[in-house]
Amino acid sequence: MTTRRDFRFFDTLRVRWAEVDMQKIVFNGHYLMYFDTAVAGYWRAMALPYHETMALLQGDLYVRKATLEYHASAHYEDRLDVGLRCARIGNSSMQFMGAVFRGDELLVSGELVYVFADPATQTSQPVPAQLRAALDAFERGEPVLDVRTGTWDELGREAQALRAAVFVDEQKIPAELEWDAADANAVHAVAYNRFGMALGTGRLLEHSPGVAKIGRMAVRHDMRGAGIGAAILEALVTVARERGDGEVLLHAQRSAEGFYRRQGFAVRGEPFDEAGIEHITMARAVAPPVASAA
Template sequence: MSQAVFSASSRSSFRHVTRLRVRWLEVDMQNIVFNAHYLAWYDTAFSDYWRSLGLAYGDTMRRFGCDVYLKKATTEFHASAKLDDLVEVCLRCERIGNSSLLFTGAVFGGNQLLNSAELLYVYADPVQQRAMPVPEPLRDLYGTFESGVEMTHCRTGDWSTLSELARAVREPVFVQEQGFAPEEEYDGLDETALHAVVSNRIGMALATARLLPTLELEEEGRPLRIGRIGRVAVLQPLRGTGAGQLVMQALQQSARMRGDSHIQLGAQLSAAGFYRRLGYQPFGPVYEECGVPHQDMRLAL
């Protein structure tokens, strides 16, 4: 494997990038990254690659009754990363065999190539650990992603249309992860709300939220039409991928089109930073709901 193949200009040929900062534990006495950590970086990037496909790895493997194992790794060192460097770990699926996946990897520090690799993965039965064919839907996904196509899409609709998909997100997030009782999670408001669901290309739901009917208020002598968004949930493995932002944007657009002047929501304090990044501003005191601290937030449309 030659450095010519992995010139700095080839950085743009990778759609998937995982960005990391070199940590103290990753450098040796020469203040450069110990060689074994590059394989750990590629492993981290491979896990992130699944998120780029719009897939939760564990759920997907259970759905298809398989797992993926690294069979062979060939790597070449070109330059050194040092403590606190920001590096980009890039992956590209080059070839799909009957049961195998061949990935090209590269680590860049700025425009400098630090490391290049070929990584051969094999699909196998997780119990018998025997090779098995790459499931056809996943085979298609790799090629679709590498061709530059969007891997998720957002739908809006009523509860009768989207309840099954919305429950597939709200159940693991609110009931299993956060411990809310099912009778607290599901209420009559679902029937009157507009729902948004982000799904991947094989129909698995990743994120959801709901928009309640307009609330008309008067505040400081001016009329307000308030759209209220709630039950915002993203499956844990897909957080940080933009799925939550997609459902928020879809419902904000729907509220704008029906004439709402503002969006209001009660944010769990742990998620307040997410809403701030979308432009929401806090108002009023912090309060508890179902034992969880919340903060009301509002966005002018």
């Protein structure tokens, strides 16, 4: 019997009004949409932007088989968890097993078989070794990110591209406000996935003696919600701790306040405007590094 323990990845959703049929239960066909949506979340959890990854691998995935088995019904407003795992990788195909749970109750189980193929001819191709390794590593619970810290000379190319995309292009912050002389002396962090793609960045400055300041936190729009921002934040906090800072503060956009609260930051003072966007100062105490035993 399939249980929640069979999965390390879950995509959570709430049943919407439009998904319920005249029998007042979720229409059977919508479960395929639930699984397909979970597949998108699975790629995000692996820190792999789907379209860019497929372009790099010079292929794409096509559904060869999709089967569902119904055990019980979901209703309007039910909160559902869709579990998904890569169960087997063949020469050119990969099998995903899925299950929809309401709490611990199994509602629907399913199987999705994808074939890796040339997108121009839709003829099957061997699953690339790099993709095979990424899927196997994810299912084993290995880290999906490599967060590197360093100087602007070392990481500036990727950090600049990410910040330009998020702050200048997406948020419409004037470019002259984004770039400053502080980059030259800051510690920068960039998160890379297993394919070497840069997904997020941030920087650490000395605000005052013993107090560090984190800023310029930016994550690709298609990778948000996958833990990348939290990983970058912790990498920068670790740098602050190791150099002896006792506190880290930042200016958070109000839309990101909840994220920083979950990372242990607390609001300090009143909201203010910065580059035309409402911000709030937030701070977090930093415990000193633990001394190693002699």
